[in-house]
Amino acid sequence: MKSKTIFYILTFCCIIRLYHIAFPVAGWHAWRQADTAAIAKNFYEEGRNILYPQIDWRGTTPGYVESEFHIYPFLISLVYSITGVNDSVGRFLSVIFSLFLIYGIYLLVRKFISENAGLWAALIYGIIPLNIYFNRAVMPETTFLMCSVYGIYFFSEWIDKEKWKYFIYAYLFVVFAVLIKIPCLYLGFPLMFLAYTKYKWKLLINWKILMLVVMIFIPVILWYTHANQLLKETGLTFGVWDSKDKWSNLNIILSFKFYNDVFFKSIAERHFTYAAFIPFVIGLFIKRNNLRERLFDVWLLSIVLYILLLAKGNQVHEYYQLPFMLPAVVFAGKAFAKYFPIKISDFSLSNFSSEENKNWLSYVFILFFVLTLVLSYLRISNFYKNEDSDSPLFKMSDEIKKSSDKKDLIITVCNGDPLFLYRADRKGWAVNPDKLNKENVKDKKDKGAKLIAGEKSNIENDEEKENFEELKKQYKVIADNDDYFILKLN
Secondary structure (H helix, E strand, O other), rough: OOOOOHHHHHHHHHHHHHHOOOOOOOOHHHHHHHOOOOHHHHHHHHHHOOOOOEEEOOOOOEEEOOOOOOHHHHHHHHHHHHOOHHHHHHHHHHHHHHHHHHHHHHHHHHHHHHHHHHHHHHHHHHHHHHHHHHOOOOOOHHHHHHHHHHHHHHHHHHHHHHHHHHHHHHHHHHHHHHHHHHHHHHHHHHHHHHHHHHHHHHHHHOHHHHHHHHHHHHHHHHHHOOOHHHHHHHHEEEOOOOOOOOOOOHHHOOOHHHHHHHHHHHHHHHHHHOHHHHHHHHHHHHOOOOHHHHHHHHHHHHHHHHHHHHHHHHHOOHHHHHHHHHHHHHHHHHHHHHHOOOEEEOOHHHHHOOHHOOOOOHHHHHHHHHHHHHHHHHHHHHHHHOOOOOOOOHHHHHHHHHOOOOEEEEEOOOOOOOOOHHHHEEEEEEEEEHOHHHHHHHHHHOOOEEEEEHHHOOOOHHHHHHHHHHHHHOOOOEEEOOOOOEEOOO
16 A cells, blocks of 8 residues: 655655755865866856766866766756756755655665555655755765666566566666766666566576667767767866776775775764664664565675775765665665554554564664654754855855956866865866965966965965965965965966
Protein backbone atom coordinates (compact mmCIF):
# COMPACT_ATOMS: atom_id res chain seq x y z
CA MET A 1 0.00 0.00 0.00
CA LYS A 2 1.30 3.44 -0.95
CA SER A 3 1.66 5.88 1.90
CA LYS A 4 1.08 9.63 1.94
CA THR A 5 3.91 9.90 4.44
CA ILE A 6 6.50 10.29 1.67
CA PHE A 7 4.90 13.58 0.67
CA TYR A 8 5.11 14.84 4.25
CA ILE A 9 8.78 13.85 4.26
CA LEU A 10 9.39 15.61 0.94
CA THR A 11 7.66 18.76 2.18
CA PHE A 12 9.75 18.80 5.34
CA CYS A 13 12.96 18.17 3.40
CA CYS A 14 12.09 20.96 0.98
CA ILE A 15 11.48 23.46 3.78
CA ILE A 16 14.79 22.79 5.53
CA ARG A 17 16.64 23.20 2.23
CA LEU A 18 15.14 26.61 1.45
CA TYR A 19 17.03 28.40 4.23
CA HIS A 20 19.46 30.95 2.71
CA ILE A 21 18.21 29.91 -0.74
CA ALA A 22 18.77 33.46 -2.02
CA PHE A 23 22.27 33.81 -0.58
CA PRO A 24 24.99 34.39 -3.20
CA VAL A 25 27.64 31.76 -3.77
CA ALA A 26 30.06 32.12 -0.83
CA GLY A 27 30.98 30.29 2.35
CA TRP A 28 31.91 26.64 2.81
CA HIS A 29 33.06 24.90 -0.40
CA ALA A 30 32.30 28.10 -2.32
CA TRP A 31 35.33 27.49 -4.54
CA ARG A 32 33.59 24.47 -6.06
CA GLN A 33 30.29 26.26 -6.39
CA ALA A 34 31.94 29.30 -7.99
CA ASP A 35 33.25 27.26 -10.93
CA THR A 36 29.81 25.76 -11.58
CA ALA A 37 28.08 29.13 -11.23
CA ALA A 38 30.64 30.78 -13.51
CA ILE A 39 30.08 28.17 -16.23
CA ALA A 40 26.32 28.76 -16.00
CA LYS A 41 26.83 32.54 -16.21
CA ASN A 42 29.20 32.18 -19.15
CA PHE A 43 26.74 29.91 -20.99
CA TYR A 44 24.17 32.68 -20.57
CA GLU A 45 26.43 35.60 -21.49
CA GLU A 46 28.77 34.09 -24.09
CA GLY A 47 26.56 31.66 -25.97
CA ARG A 48 24.92 28.42 -24.93
CA ASN A 49 27.23 25.90 -26.54
CA ILE A 50 27.16 23.03 -24.07
CA LEU A 51 30.17 21.49 -25.79
CA TYR A 52 32.35 24.46 -24.84
CA PRO A 53 32.09 25.24 -21.11
CA GLN A 54 34.00 28.37 -20.10
CA ILE A 55 35.51 29.32 -16.75
CA ASP A 56 36.58 32.72 -15.36
CA TRP A 57 40.22 31.88 -14.53
CA ARG A 58 41.03 31.80 -18.20
CA GLY A 59 43.71 34.45 -18.57
CA THR A 60 43.75 35.52 -22.22
CA THR A 61 42.27 32.24 -23.52
CA PRO A 62 38.59 31.72 -24.46
CA GLY A 63 38.22 29.83 -21.18
CA TYR A 64 37.28 26.42 -22.57
CA VAL A 65 38.00 23.87 -19.86
CA GLU A 66 38.44 20.10 -19.70
CA SER A 67 35.75 18.94 -17.30
CA GLU A 68 32.66 16.83 -16.81
CA PHE A 69 29.57 17.30 -18.99
CA HIS A 70 27.84 20.45 -17.75
CA ILE A 71 24.14 19.69 -18.08
CA TYR A 72 23.40 21.22 -14.65
CA PRO A 73 24.90 24.71 -15.29
CA PHE A 74 23.42 24.58 -18.80
CA LEU A 75 19.93 24.17 -17.29
CA ILE A 76 20.67 27.07 -14.93
CA SER A 77 21.63 29.25 -17.91
CA LEU A 78 18.27 28.50 -19.55
CA VAL A 79 16.44 29.83 -16.50
CA TYR A 80 18.69 32.91 -16.58
CA SER A 81 16.87 33.87 -19.79
CA ILE A 82 13.90 34.63 -17.53
CA THR A 83 15.51 35.69 -14.25
CA GLY A 84 18.89 37.07 -15.26
CA VAL A 85 22.02 35.89 -13.46
CA ASN A 86 20.98 34.93 -9.94
CA ASP A 87 22.68 32.34 -7.72
CA SER A 88 19.36 31.35 -6.15
CA VAL A 89 18.39 29.73 -9.47
CA GLY A 90 21.16 27.16 -9.13
CA ARG A 91 20.35 26.57 -5.48
CA PHE A 92 16.66 26.11 -6.19
CA LEU A 93 17.35 23.72 -9.06
CA SER A 94 19.52 21.63 -6.71
CA VAL A 95 16.71 21.56 -4.16
CA ILE A 96 14.24 20.34 -6.80
CA PHE A 97 16.61 17.59 -7.91
CA SER A 98 17.21 16.63 -4.27
CA LEU A 99 13.48 16.09 -3.74
CA PHE A 100 13.35 13.84 -6.80
CA LEU A 101 16.42 12.08 -5.41
CA ILE A 102 14.77 11.48 -2.02
CA TYR A 103 11.64 10.19 -3.73
CA GLY A 104 13.79 7.88 -5.88
CA ILE A 105 15.42 6.41 -2.76
CA TYR A 106 11.95 5.74 -1.39
CA LEU A 107 10.82 4.03 -4.61
CA LEU A 108 13.91 1.84 -4.79
CA VAL A 109 13.84 0.71 -1.15
CA ARG A 110 10.08 0.20 -1.17
CA LYS A 111 10.46 -2.07 -4.20
CA PHE A 112 13.25 -4.25 -2.81
CA ILE A 113 12.65 -4.17 0.95
CA SER A 114 9.47 -2.57 2.32
CA GLU A 115 7.35 0.58 2.43
CA ASN A 116 8.42 1.40 5.97
CA ALA A 117 12.13 0.93 5.23
CA GLY A 118 11.76 3.12 2.13
CA LEU A 119 10.20 5.93 4.14
CA TRP A 120 12.90 5.74 6.78
CA ALA A 121 15.70 5.67 4.21
CA ALA A 122 14.21 8.75 2.51
CA LEU A 123 13.79 10.56 5.82
CA ILE A 124 17.29 9.82 7.09
CA TYR A 125 18.78 10.89 3.78
CA GLY A 126 16.77 14.09 3.91
CA ILE A 127 17.78 15.22 7.39
CA ILE A 128 21.50 14.46 7.72
CA PRO A 129 23.52 17.68 7.55
CA LEU A 130 25.86 17.39 4.59
CA ASN A 131 22.99 16.23 2.41
CA ILE A 132 21.02 19.30 3.40
CA TYR A 133 23.95 21.60 2.68
CA PHE A 134 25.04 20.15 -0.65
CA ASN A 135 21.45 19.57 -1.82
CA ARG A 136 21.06 23.35 -1.97
CA ALA A 137 24.55 24.17 -3.23
CA VAL A 138 25.37 25.31 -6.76
CA MET A 139 27.13 22.05 -7.57
CA PRO A 140 26.37 19.14 -9.95
CA GLU A 141 26.52 16.52 -7.18
CA THR A 142 22.78 16.37 -6.51
CA THR A 143 22.09 16.04 -10.23
CA PHE A 144 24.33 13.02 -10.76
CA LEU A 145 23.15 11.41 -7.51
CA MET A 146 19.55 11.74 -8.68
CA CYS A 147 20.51 10.24 -12.05
CA SER A 148 22.27 7.36 -10.27
CA VAL A 149 19.21 6.43 -8.22
CA TYR A 150 16.77 6.58 -11.11
CA GLY A 151 19.21 4.79 -13.38
CA ILE A 152 19.19 1.82 -10.99
CA TYR A 153 15.45 2.05 -10.38
CA PHE A 154 14.42 2.10 -14.04
CA PHE A 155 16.94 -0.60 -14.91
CA SER A 156 15.30 -2.80 -12.29
CA GLU A 157 11.91 -1.97 -13.80
CA TRP A 158 13.19 -2.98 -17.22
CA ILE A 159 14.62 -6.23 -15.81
CA ASP A 160 11.23 -7.03 -14.27
CA LYS A 161 8.86 -5.87 -17.02
CA GLU A 162 11.05 -5.82 -20.14
CA LYS A 163 9.36 -2.69 -21.48
CA TRP A 164 11.48 -0.53 -23.79
CA LYS A 165 10.41 2.68 -22.08
CA TYR A 166 12.17 1.57 -18.89
CA PHE A 167 15.24 0.60 -20.92
CA ILE A 168 15.37 4.11 -22.38
CA TYR A 169 14.80 5.79 -19.01
CA ALA A 170 17.54 3.70 -17.42
CA TYR A 171 19.92 4.49 -20.27
CA LEU A 172 19.34 8.25 -20.10
CA PHE A 173 19.77 8.48 -16.33
CA VAL A 174 22.87 6.27 -16.25
CA VAL A 175 24.59 7.97 -19.16
CA PHE A 176 23.98 11.42 -17.68
CA ALA A 177 25.29 10.26 -14.31
CA VAL A 178 28.54 9.06 -15.92
CA LEU A 179 28.84 12.13 -18.17
CA ILE A 180 28.48 14.40 -15.15
CA LYS A 181 30.88 12.35 -13.01
CA ILE A 182 33.07 9.74 -14.70
CA PRO A 183 33.56 7.76 -11.42
CA CYS A 184 29.85 6.88 -11.71
CA LEU A 185 31.01 3.98 -13.84
CA TYR A 186 30.81 2.12 -10.51
CA LEU A 187 27.07 1.92 -11.26
CA GLY A 188 27.99 -0.98 -13.53
CA PHE A 189 28.29 -3.25 -10.50
CA PRO A 190 24.75 -2.84 -9.09
CA LEU A 191 23.27 -2.83 -12.60
CA MET A 192 25.04 -6.03 -13.56
CA PHE A 193 23.98 -7.58 -10.26
CA LEU A 194 20.34 -6.87 -11.08
CA ALA A 195 20.84 -8.41 -14.52
CA TYR A 196 22.46 -11.45 -12.89
CA THR A 197 19.43 -12.02 -10.63
CA LYS A 198 17.37 -12.66 -13.77
CA TYR A 199 19.73 -13.89 -16.48
CA LYS A 200 22.54 -15.37 -14.40
CA TRP A 201 25.75 -15.52 -16.48
CA LYS A 202 23.77 -15.37 -19.71
CA LEU A 203 23.75 -11.62 -19.11
CA LEU A 204 27.19 -11.62 -20.77
CA ILE A 205 25.61 -12.60 -24.09
CA ASN A 206 22.28 -10.80 -23.70
CA TRP A 207 22.16 -8.48 -26.74
CA LYS A 208 20.03 -5.85 -25.01
CA ILE A 209 22.44 -5.54 -22.09
CA LEU A 210 25.44 -5.47 -24.42
CA MET A 211 23.71 -2.78 -26.45
CA LEU A 212 23.07 -0.76 -23.29
CA VAL A 213 26.76 -0.93 -22.34
CA VAL A 214 27.84 0.23 -25.81
CA MET A 215 25.23 3.01 -25.81
CA ILE A 216 26.54 4.27 -22.49
CA PHE A 217 30.19 4.22 -23.42
CA ILE A 218 29.88 5.89 -26.84
CA PRO A 219 28.76 9.37 -25.59
CA VAL A 220 31.03 9.11 -22.55
CA ILE A 221 34.11 8.38 -24.68
CA LEU A 222 33.14 11.07 -27.19
CA TRP A 223 32.64 13.70 -24.50
CA TYR A 224 35.82 13.07 -22.53
CA THR A 225 37.84 12.86 -25.76
CA HIS A 226 36.42 16.23 -26.78
CA ALA A 227 37.08 17.62 -23.28
CA ASN A 228 40.71 16.57 -23.58
CA GLN A 229 40.94 18.51 -26.85
CA LEU A 230 39.76 21.60 -24.96
CA LEU A 231 42.64 21.07 -22.53
CA LYS A 232 45.10 20.93 -25.43
CA GLU A 233 43.63 24.14 -26.84
CA THR A 234 43.60 26.28 -23.67
CA GLY A 235 45.64 24.39 -21.05
CA LEU A 236 42.69 24.66 -18.66
CA THR A 237 41.38 21.63 -16.76
CA PHE A 238 39.45 20.53 -13.69
CA GLY A 239 41.92 17.65 -13.41
CA VAL A 240 39.51 15.00 -14.66
CA TRP A 241 42.29 12.48 -15.27
CA ASP A 242 45.62 13.89 -14.16
CA SER A 243 44.93 15.39 -10.75
CA LYS A 244 47.17 15.04 -7.72
CA ASP A 245 44.29 15.80 -5.37
CA LYS A 246 42.01 12.95 -6.50
CA TRP A 247 43.58 9.63 -7.34
CA SER A 248 44.85 7.01 -4.97
CA ASN A 249 48.28 5.66 -4.20
CA LEU A 250 49.47 2.86 -1.94
CA ASN A 251 50.86 5.22 0.69
CA ILE A 252 47.39 6.66 1.21
CA ILE A 253 45.26 3.52 1.23
CA LEU A 254 47.71 1.63 3.45
CA SER A 255 47.64 4.34 6.09
CA PHE A 256 45.35 4.32 9.12
CA LYS A 257 44.89 8.08 8.71
CA PHE A 258 43.05 7.65 5.42
CA TYR A 259 40.42 5.31 6.91
CA ASN A 260 40.09 7.45 10.03
CA ASP A 261 39.66 10.62 7.95
CA VAL A 262 37.17 9.18 5.47
CA PHE A 263 35.13 6.59 7.33
CA PHE A 264 35.12 7.96 10.87
CA LYS A 265 35.74 11.70 10.77
CA SER A 266 33.83 12.28 7.54
CA ILE A 267 31.19 9.58 7.01
CA ALA A 268 30.44 8.70 10.63
CA GLU A 269 30.81 12.15 12.19
CA ARG A 270 30.15 14.78 9.52
CA HIS A 271 27.70 12.94 7.27
CA PHE A 272 25.84 10.64 9.68
CA THR A 273 26.58 12.62 12.90
CA TYR A 274 27.22 9.28 14.69
CA ALA A 275 23.57 9.16 15.83
CA ALA A 276 22.54 7.78 12.42
CA PHE A 277 25.84 5.99 11.81
CA ILE A 278 25.16 3.42 14.53
CA PRO A 279 21.79 2.43 12.96
CA PHE A 280 23.62 2.17 9.62
CA VAL A 281 26.07 -0.34 11.14
CA ILE A 282 23.22 -2.26 12.78
CA GLY A 283 21.39 -2.32 9.45
CA LEU A 284 24.36 -4.02 7.81
CA PHE A 285 23.70 -7.07 10.00
CA ILE A 286 19.94 -7.32 9.50
CA LYS A 287 19.03 -10.42 7.52
CA ARG A 288 18.35 -9.98 3.79
CA ASN A 289 14.99 -11.42 2.79
CA ASN A 290 16.01 -12.40 -0.73
CA LEU A 291 18.86 -12.28 -3.23
CA ARG A 292 17.67 -9.07 -4.89
CA GLU A 293 17.95 -7.19 -1.63
CA ARG A 294 21.70 -7.74 -1.96
CA LEU A 295 21.56 -4.96 -4.55
CA PHE A 296 22.30 -2.47 -1.78
CA ASP A 297 25.31 -4.48 -0.58
CA VAL A 298 26.75 -4.51 -4.09
CA TRP A 299 26.03 -0.81 -4.51
CA LEU A 300 27.71 0.02 -1.21
CA LEU A 301 30.79 -2.09 -1.99
CA SER A 302 31.12 -0.53 -5.44
CA ILE A 303 31.29 2.91 -3.82
CA VAL A 304 33.85 1.69 -1.30
CA LEU A 305 35.93 0.68 -4.33
CA TYR A 306 35.42 4.18 -5.77
CA ILE A 307 36.59 5.69 -2.46
CA LEU A 308 39.74 3.58 -2.56
CA LEU A 309 40.47 4.53 -6.18
CA LEU A 310 39.95 8.24 -5.52
CA ALA A 311 41.47 8.08 -2.06
CA LYS A 312 43.14 11.50 -2.06
CA GLY A 313 40.00 13.30 -3.20
CA ASN A 314 37.92 11.51 -0.58
CA GLN A 315 40.43 12.32 2.13
CA VAL A 316 40.34 16.04 1.28
CA HIS A 317 36.73 16.72 0.28
CA GLU A 318 33.65 15.66 2.24
CA TYR A 319 31.37 15.89 -0.78
CA TYR A 320 33.25 13.02 -2.42
CA GLN A 321 31.43 10.70 0.01
CA LEU A 322 27.95 11.85 -1.03
CA PRO A 323 27.51 8.78 -3.29
CA PHE A 324 28.25 6.54 -0.29
CA MET A 325 25.25 7.96 1.54
CA LEU A 326 22.77 6.63 -1.03
CA PRO A 327 23.07 2.91 -0.20
CA ALA A 328 24.18 3.71 3.35
CA VAL A 329 20.84 5.31 4.30
CA VAL A 330 19.11 2.15 3.08
CA PHE A 331 20.77 0.14 5.85
CA ALA A 332 20.03 2.88 8.39
CA GLY A 333 16.43 2.89 7.16
CA LYS A 334 16.17 -0.88 7.61
CA ALA A 335 17.34 -0.56 11.21
CA PHE A 336 14.86 2.23 12.01
CA ALA A 337 12.05 0.31 10.30
CA LYS A 338 12.82 -2.74 12.43
CA TYR A 339 13.37 -1.14 15.82
CA PHE A 340 11.65 2.25 15.90
CA PRO A 341 8.35 1.77 17.79
CA ILE A 342 6.24 3.74 15.31
CA LYS A 343 5.43 2.58 11.81
CA ILE A 344 5.81 5.87 9.97
CA SER A 345 3.90 4.67 6.90
CA ASP A 346 0.69 5.30 8.86
CA PHE A 347 2.04 6.83 12.13
CA SER A 348 0.34 4.02 14.00
CA LEU A 349 0.79 4.61 17.73
CA SER A 350 -0.48 1.14 18.47
CA ASN A 351 3.03 -0.11 17.82
CA PHE A 352 4.00 1.28 21.20
CA SER A 353 1.90 -1.33 22.87
CA SER A 354 3.01 -4.28 20.77
CA GLU A 355 5.08 -6.94 22.46
CA GLU A 356 7.68 -6.79 19.69
CA ASN A 357 8.49 -3.17 20.47
CA LYS A 358 8.64 -3.38 24.24
CA ASN A 359 12.38 -3.99 24.20
CA TRP A 360 15.08 -1.49 25.06
CA LEU A 361 16.20 -1.10 21.43
CA SER A 362 12.94 0.69 20.63
CA TYR A 363 13.78 3.44 23.10
CA VAL A 364 17.39 3.55 21.93
CA PHE A 365 16.20 4.17 18.38
CA ILE A 366 13.94 6.98 19.55
CA LEU A 367 17.07 8.51 21.06
CA PHE A 368 19.04 7.92 17.84
CA PHE A 369 16.40 9.73 15.83
CA VAL A 370 16.14 12.70 18.18
CA LEU A 371 19.94 13.01 18.34
CA THR A 372 20.15 12.83 14.53
CA LEU A 373 17.75 15.79 14.29
CA VAL A 374 19.54 17.79 16.98
CA LEU A 375 23.08 17.11 15.77
CA SER A 376 22.11 17.77 12.16
CA TYR A 377 20.63 21.11 13.17
CA LEU A 378 23.76 22.08 15.09
CA ARG A 379 26.09 21.07 12.28
CA ILE A 380 24.12 22.69 9.46
CA SER A 381 23.81 25.87 11.54
CA ASN A 382 27.58 25.95 11.79
CA PHE A 383 27.88 25.63 7.99
CA TYR A 384 25.52 28.55 7.48
CA LYS A 385 27.65 30.80 9.66
CA ASN A 386 30.12 30.95 6.76
CA GLU A 387 27.42 32.46 4.56
CA ASP A 388 27.96 35.98 5.85
CA SER A 389 26.77 38.99 3.84
CA ASP A 390 29.27 41.19 5.72
CA SER A 391 32.21 39.15 4.46
CA PRO A 392 35.13 41.19 3.05
CA LEU A 393 34.65 39.18 -0.13
CA PHE A 394 31.53 41.15 -1.04
CA LYS A 395 33.07 44.52 -0.20
CA MET A 396 36.17 43.75 -2.26
CA SER A 397 34.04 42.53 -5.16
CA ASP A 398 31.99 45.74 -5.13
CA GLU A 399 35.15 47.86 -5.21
CA ILE A 400 36.57 45.84 -8.10
CA LYS A 401 33.36 46.42 -10.06
CA LYS A 402 33.58 50.18 -9.42
CA SER A 403 37.28 50.34 -10.33
CA SER A 404 37.21 48.36 -13.58
CA ASP A 405 35.13 47.61 -16.65
CA LYS A 406 33.46 44.24 -17.06
CA LYS A 407 35.77 43.33 -19.94
CA ASP A 408 38.94 44.12 -17.95
CA LEU A 409 41.18 41.22 -16.99
CA ILE A 410 42.23 41.10 -13.34
CA ILE A 411 44.57 39.09 -11.12
CA THR A 412 43.20 37.63 -7.89
CA VAL A 413 45.55 36.41 -5.16
CA CYS A 414 43.53 33.57 -3.71
CA ASN A 415 45.34 30.22 -3.65
CA GLY A 416 43.65 29.35 -6.92
CA ASP A 417 40.13 29.96 -5.57
CA PRO A 418 37.85 31.05 -8.47
CA LEU A 419 35.34 32.63 -6.09
CA PHE A 420 36.94 36.10 -6.18
CA LEU A 421 36.73 36.30 -9.97
CA TYR A 422 33.15 35.06 -9.96
CA ARG A 423 31.97 37.47 -7.30
CA ALA A 424 33.70 40.39 -9.03
CA ASP A 425 32.17 39.31 -12.37
CA ARG A 426 35.54 39.55 -14.07
CA LYS A 427 37.81 37.24 -16.04
CA GLY A 428 41.54 36.80 -15.52
CA TRP A 429 43.90 34.84 -13.32
CA ALA A 430 43.51 33.16 -9.90
CA VAL A 431 47.06 32.88 -8.55
CA ASN A 432 48.80 31.67 -5.43
CA PRO A 433 50.44 34.21 -3.08
CA ASP A 434 53.92 32.91 -4.00
CA LYS A 435 53.31 34.36 -7.48
CA LEU A 436 52.83 37.81 -5.99
CA ASN A 437 56.04 39.34 -7.32
CA LYS A 438 57.01 42.03 -9.81
CA GLU A 439 57.94 39.64 -12.62
CA ASN A 440 54.70 37.64 -12.59
CA VAL A 441 52.54 40.69 -12.16
CA LYS A 442 54.30 42.50 -15.03
CA ASP A 443 53.88 39.44 -17.26
CA LYS A 444 50.11 39.44 -16.69
CA LYS A 445 49.96 43.23 -16.96
CA ASP A 446 51.54 42.94 -20.39
CA LYS A 447 48.81 40.42 -21.26
CA GLY A 448 46.11 42.91 -20.34
CA ALA A 449 45.58 42.69 -16.56
CA LYS A 450 44.19 45.96 -15.15
CA LEU A 451 43.90 45.16 -11.43
CA ILE A 452 45.37 42.89 -8.80
CA ALA A 453 43.27 42.11 -5.72
CA GLY A 454 43.09 39.63 -2.88
CA GLU A 455 42.36 38.99 0.78
CA LYS A 456 45.16 39.91 3.17
CA SER A 457 44.80 36.60 4.99
CA ASN A 458 46.25 34.84 1.94
CA ILE A 459 49.56 36.71 2.26
CA GLU A 460 51.24 34.79 5.04
CA ASN A 461 55.03 34.54 4.93
CA ASP A 462 57.63 37.32 5.01
CA GLU A 463 58.62 36.97 1.37
CA GLU A 464 55.02 37.37 0.21
CA LYS A 465 54.55 40.39 2.46
CA GLU A 466 57.75 41.97 1.15
CA ASN A 467 56.67 41.40 -2.45
CA PHE A 468 53.30 42.96 -1.69
CA GLU A 469 54.94 46.10 -0.26
CA GLU A 470 57.06 46.42 -3.43
CA LEU A 471 53.95 46.21 -5.58
CA LYS A 472 52.26 48.92 -3.53
CA LYS A 473 55.15 51.24 -4.33
CA GLN A 474 54.95 50.46 -8.03
CA TYR A 475 51.18 50.56 -8.62
CA LYS A 476 48.26 52.72 -7.57
CA VAL A 477 46.59 51.59 -4.33
CA ILE A 478 42.79 51.59 -4.62
CA ALA A 479 42.17 49.74 -1.36
CA ASP A 480 44.45 48.48 1.38
CA ASN A 481 42.91 47.55 4.72
CA ASP A 482 43.05 44.72 7.23
CA ASP A 483 40.82 42.53 5.06
CA TYR A 484 41.74 43.02 1.41
CA PHE A 485 43.74 45.03 -1.12
CA ILE A 486 43.22 46.27 -4.67
CA LEU A 487 46.00 47.70 -6.83
CA LYS A 488 45.50 49.34 -10.23
CA LEU A 489 48.12 48.28 -12.74
CA ASN A 490 48.37 51.61 -14.58
